[in-house]
Amino acid sequence: MNRTEGPSETLHVSTVAIDGHAVxxxxxxxxxxxxxxxxxxxxxxxxxxxxxxxxTAHGTALIAHAPSTISGKIEVRGLGIMPMPYVDAVPVALLVRLEDVVERLPTDEMRVIAGIVIPEIALIPGEPSAPIKVELALNRELG
Structure with missing residues (x-):
């Protein structure tokens, strides 16, 4: 993979790594x-x-980083800002759009971020199955 740094964007998203792939x-x-x-x-x-x-685009990959001011921190509603173990520089594999209503059988969607095409799905975040659905979607994208 080409490691040349390319365009960069900052998005209003929270990001986690699952098996080395950012969501x-x-x-x-x-x-x-x-x-x-x-x-x-x-x-x-x-x-x-x-x-x-x-x-940030690095060759054909989109790499996720935390801004230095919030690295290793997460807001837990009702508890405040809490320290949390974290990883940095993780390649993005999936974007999950949190919505109130989602299509029963959605079509494949893609998003272009910093010039890199990323698969996108929509989920209802409060559903008990939401974490499992994220994992299933990631596994589907990774093949």
């Missing part, structure tokens, strides 16, 4: 990004960044 959790404030991240972490994921993530 972006996108939604407005209060939509459940940090809560879903915590539930994924409870299932073995590792925090990359909470609330905002820097995404």
């Amino acid at each position: 972006l959790l996108e939604g407005p404030s209060g939509s459940g990004k940090s809560d879903l991240a915590l539930r994924l972490i409870d299932r073995g994921a590792v925090l990359v960044s909470d609330d905002y993530t820097i995404l």
